[in-house]
Amino acid sequence: MSLEKAEALVIRQADFSETSRVITLFSKEFGKSSALAKGAKRLKGPFDAGIDLLSRCRVVFIRKSSGSLDLLTEARLVSRFAPSGTNINSLYGGYYVADLLNGLTEEYDPAPEIYDLATDTLTKLMATDQHSLTSVVEFELGILRLSGLLGSLTECTVCGSPVTQSGQPLSKKFAPWISQGGLLCADCRRPEFSGRSISAGSVAALRQLSSDDSQLSGRLRLTKQQIVECHHFAVSTITSILGRRPSTLRYLDGI
Ligand SMILES: [Zn+2]
16 A cells, blocks of 8 residues: 555546545556545535546545555645537547547556657647537547557558658558557458558558657648548557547547
């Protein structure tokens, strides 16, 4: 048992009893963890707005030995995730970010870069001048890359056919080959590989969107079609890793 302090996002809440909740946190210091928040359901509870879904907060908790829940003792709000009232797509984008943080990370596996990516994404989603789906796709590809789950995006894994030649995308379609962490070109595809095909141009867009060079991704001018294809590619990969489609994905249809 030890007393820990961290900066965290609240990524899930579940009722535990008449008055208490179990809160899943994703913190910069510890990664994902779950803690019992006693009294959290009372109107004037001890945590105030600090543990609303997607709130960013400074927390203090007692870390228990493996197998039992941590105990949250303090949560101070740093910033609230509050897109403007008319911006429902950004709200849904935020729920999806929380869902992926919960599904794609392990307990007590610190990933400060993923934490920074998530807080940056939530900030972008709150800014109404940003296109919601672009921010969502950057997050999908970023969390896959930082988790080592994004395969090579330069060539067909089987025949070596490149995605680009002299910097120009080839007029070929490619599909994700998730079990091998790579791409398959249209010539090498077999019926059992179910992922949707995307154009070489969109693979090049994927490479740029998943780049850790934020200046590069900031300069991109992608078409809506390319962004949608990148989203489908990321969803195929995420669905394969989770063994199911993320449940909050259905809300993103309107973006
Ligand atoms: Zn091939």
